[in-house]
Structures are given as structure tokens and as C-alpha cells.
Amino acid sequence: MAQQIAVERRMRLSRDRVLRAAVSLADEVGIGQLSMRRLAQELDVVPMALYKHVANKEELLDGMVEVIVGEIDPAAGGTDWKSAVRLRVLSARRVLQHHKWARQVLETRTKQTPAVLEYMDSFIGMFLAGGVSVDLTHHVMHAIGSRMWGFTQELFDSPAIPDGEAQAEVPPGVQAVRFQQMSVLYPNILQIATAARHDDDSVVGHGCDDQFEFEFTLDLLLDGFERLHSQAWTSKHAGPERG
Amino acid sequence: MAQQIAVERRMRLSRDRVLRAAVSLADEVGIGQLSMRRLAQELDVVPMALYKHVANKEELLDGMVEVIVGEIDPAAGGTDWKSAVRLRVLSARRVLQHHKWARQVLETRTKQTPAVLEYMDSFIGMFLAGGVSVDLTHHVMHAIGSRMWGFTQELFDSPAIPDGEAQAEVPPGVQAVRFQQMSVLYPNILQIATAARHDDDSVVGHGCDDQFEFEFTLDLLLDGFERLHSQAWTSKHAGPERG
DNA sequence: ACACTAAGGTGTACGGCGTACACCTGTCAA
């Protein structure tokens, strides 16, 4: 009987419910107004209750990113890589537009969460499946990633596999296990990462020539501008390349 | 005599000293650790003293941006627009790399401060002086700006001239005066902005077709990727366009 | 039916934040 009454009671909290509530609260009031206290209030719960489901606010934000990354359409099959990538990026953009706080949060994220890794892996997969070389795909990811998204940016700069521990603490063999896991979960990321570092000691090491990546994209854009300019391109008539 | 002792005393505060101290504190300890209280401590002063020189923390951050934008090299004269732009962007990048907090702060800035406007004006000037059309320059600024910088992004979306006031409050004729001021201070920005909106009612209005700008850049990149791919480009041998 | 256990929710408290407001103090012009 007391259990019948319980039906009337507040639904039980869950990590998922917390994250979704956080996303819609941020949608409504902006990320600046999203506090643990306010979120708790929205869920009709005392602030500390949230900490049974997320470790702290950082993890909450990570979780929110996971939620919205999940809203991006999966890769479209059956077309050339270019159209597939185009569609996907536009879908991602739609999501980011809907959650206006996302760009800002993305910029500050440092941890690689599963949904993000999976998204990137599948993104890379579109190029590789289309026959684009691993080398070019690598640079392309830098160009697309850091400019459109912000959160690809650090993938190759810092270890892709989270290892907050100092290297000294990593037991021998653990690297190998992680490598194994990566190769199953995110084969494409691994391919890109290892190709980039094949003459380096570490496996998924710190690095990439940042300056090179930056100039790669810069020159790609500048060359594009120049081409349009020399064609007397005009926005009136068409998009790039069709002028 | 008491004045002789004053020589030994703490130097007087000034807006400039506050801003510079804030920049170097952020450089040292990161933006997350930059608080009014900590900054005051660094300046050997009580927290509230800072408020005699900056209105609030937002304005402090705006001021910090002003400071570092001032560190970007001026436009190089005597070369083609492409090289000039290239040099300038790389200079800007150097500055952003030196102040690691800058990207993040830039993303959250909403106000258009003079140094930023001046930088953009002169940036636009490089294209126009090189003979690039106003139309193309407009789109180019969107492409370069929002992707490399983040803070060009909103220039054409929100009014370039700060008007926190609701439109109703703006006395008639004030718009005209501002327009006049703009045309003197930032002629190039004005040119771009007005060209973009010549068939609209407002002068420096809200707008631009966001979606168009986004796809413009996306396609520019994708077309670039495709071209490199079809050339079997490789990072081993050269940068873009030289493969 | 009951006691046990772990997971989930609570209450209190602490140190930090930005900043409003009233107040002193030192400097300089008249």
C-alpha cells in the first residue's frame, strides 16, 4: 500500500536523467546559469543527491557532451565520401545550433569520452572507406576537426587513451592492453594516430606537428580564396567551385 | 618628506597596470585560477580596489583581449594579399599560443572592443587593397574569422556597433552619428557590412545567412581535400597546392 | 516475515567567488 503511494512519488534519479535534465536546463537558461544547485532544484532534489550519479561538475559537462553527440545523425551509407562527410557535418552543426552552449563547453573539454571517440572514429571511417589515404585523412581531421568542432583539436596532441597517471605509474603491459582495446573499439582512430607517429617511440604519443597542421589548413583556405578570386567568383551565382 | 617615503610605496594602480597584471597572471596560473581576489593580491591591493579601474570581471576579460590583440604584428606592406594575410594570421597564432587562455576567453567575448574592431578592419583592408571584391572578402572573413579566431564569428550576426539598449530607446539620429563614426574609424568593416545588407532595411543589421557562410567554408575545405586526394597528395613532399 | 545491505537521498558546513555599499585617505587646485 505504501508502495502504491510510491507511484505518486518522484521518479528515481539516474545518471541519464541527470544528464538529460542538465542538457535541457542549459538549453533553456544558458550554460552560465547551469549550476549543480539549480539543476538539483529542477529535479526536485537536494544538490548533493546529484553527486551520487556524477562525480563532479566537470563530469556532468562531459556527460552532457556525450548526450548531444549522440544526437548527430549516423554516417550516411551508399554515397561518395564527400557527400557523406558533408551531410554529417551539417547534421553536427544542426545539433550545435540547437544547443547553443555546446561550442563553449566543447572548447573546455579535455577528456575523451566514448561517444566522442566513437563519433570521431566513424568520421575518420568515412574518408578511409572512400579511399582517402591515411596520411591525408589525418591532416583532414585536423583541418575539419579543430575548425568546425574544437574537440578534435587535442586528439593527437595529448594521448588519446586517457592516462591521467604519470607514465612511471603505468604498469608494464597495460599500454599493450589499451592498444588492444583501442584497436577493437576505435580502429580508425588508431590507424590515423599510429600512422602519424610511425617514426616515433610512443604508440599514441604526444605530438603531431601543430604548426604544420595549422598551415595546412590555412593554405588550403587561402588557396581556395585565391582560386575563387581569380574566377571572379560571386555569391550571387553559386557556391564555391560552381562559379 | 612624506612624499619621499611615498617613492618607496606601492606604485599607483591604473587600468593598464591591472590589465597587464591580469594577462601575466593568466599566463602563469591559467584562466581558471584568475579571480579578482587573486589578481588583487598579486597587485598587493584589496580586491575592491580593482573596481575603480574595471567595471567588473567581464570588462577585465575584454581588456585582456585588447592587450593581446595589440601584440599581433601589423599588416606587412609591399606584398600580395595572400602573403600578407598569411603572415598576419601566423602572427596572431603565435600570440594565441603564447597566451593559452586566449582562445577560450575569445569564445565567450560578446562585446566589440576597439582593438578588436581595428584589427578586423585592417585585416579586411588587406583583401580589399589586394583587389579582392567586397563580396568575396565578406565570405572570406566569415571563413577565416570564425574558424581561426572565433571572435569574428558574431560580427555580422549582431550589430557591429554596440547597442545594449533596446532599439526603442535609441534616439533618432543617433544611428546616423554612429554610422558616421564607424565610417571614419573602421571604413572597411563598414564596407563589408553594408554590402552584405544592401537589400535590407537596417544599416549594420542583424543577419547574414549563417548557413550559407558555414557551407561556403565547408565546401571550400571539402573541395580542397578532394583536389589533394585526386592528386595523390602526401604530406611528405609538400604543403597543399605544391603537391 | 524479517533482518541485512547497499544504493540513493538529505542536512550541514566550509572555503571560494564576484561585487554592492559605506567609508577612509592622499593629492592637488583654488
Added chain:
DNA sequence: TTGACAGGTGTACGCCGTACACCTTAGTGT
């Protein structure tokens, strides 16, 4: 010398994230 005003101070308020000890509830094995 005086008076005004810019610049520095002290106190206080209401937010924030979250540590820690506690209580409640739901689900289990007997």
C-alpha cells in the same frame, strides 16, 4: 588652508562546488 574628488579599504551578502556524516528506501537471502 581648504575642499573636492579619485583611489584604496573593510565589511557583508548571496551565490557557487562539494566534503562528510547521516538517514531512508528498495531489494535480497533466509
